[in-house]
Amino acid sequence: MRVAIGAVMGEATGVGGSGRASCSMRRMTSPVMPGAEPLSFSGGPSGVLVLHGFTGNPQSMRPVAEALASAGHTVELPLLPGHGTAIEDMIPTRFADWSGAAEDAYSELAGRCSSVGVVSLSMGGTLACWLAERHPEIRALVLVNPLLDPPADSFREMLAGLLASGTEVAPSVGSDIAKPDAHELTYDGTPLRAALSLFGGVDEVAAGLGKISCPILLLSSRQDHVVPSSSGDLLVERVGERVERVWLERSYHVATLDFDAGEVIARTVAFMGRVLADAGEPRPGSGA
Secondary structure, three states: OOOOOOOOOOOEOOOOOOOOOOHHHOOOOOOOOOOOOOEEEOOOOEEEEEEOOOOOOHHHOHHHHHHHHHOOOEEEEOOOOOOOOOHHHHOOOOHHHHHHHHHHHHHHHHOOOOEEEEEEEOHHHHHHHHHHHHOOOOOEEEEEOOOOOOOOHHHHHHHHHHHHOOOOEEEOOOOOOOOOOOOOOOOOEEEHHHHHHHHHHHHHHHHOHHHOOOOEEEEEEOOOOOOOOHHHHHHHHHHHHHEEEEEEOOOOOOHHHOOOHHHHHHHHHHHHHHHHHOOOOOOOOOOO
């Protein structure tokens, strides 16, 4: 992976993602930030799970979730463990917490809906692919600048060195947006141990990308200062013709709030509407 992940952001310790979340046992030290609340919309029989990114919260995905709800879908946009409150809540969380929360949200939504797709941003894309590798019945993925290409060992070693020197929190990688009047509600730092755990999850997800059998809409920013385009390249290489890739020419990493937000929303709603409308037809390899 060509390092972009902020100028000096950290991610990886080696925790994989197959463990169940311990998020229900974690206590929040602060209330949820205004605007970071989870969203839930009851709609038709088709469901869409929407997943936000690392150090972010539902605010970055709210416009997409609301548009999907307006299109008639049942929508769940959870607040992932350790996010949307205070950075102290995120420091002890790990990939197993976030993937476990995504699994729980998916299972609950799938129990209410006849078909389910997943829409995601950044680390949310890691989690979306993690789910699709385990649930071939998922009908579709929309991935906005997903983190899928494992970072180089040298980058991980550098971050481990920062930890060894006593640095627990690095500068923030949030709000990478080209539009001057737009802002992502995010933490003002990056917890290195939590971030390092994410890299272990990325390793696992990258190795299993070939298992994904559903159609994917991949939205890639030409200029992304957090996740390099090599993550999208890896997805195209390993999943192949099931990926429809669209390049966003005017937006940075948080494209859901940037100049191309309208295009992101329109394409997402159209893609999910088309694919989920065909859910009555079994997909090869889905077991349906």
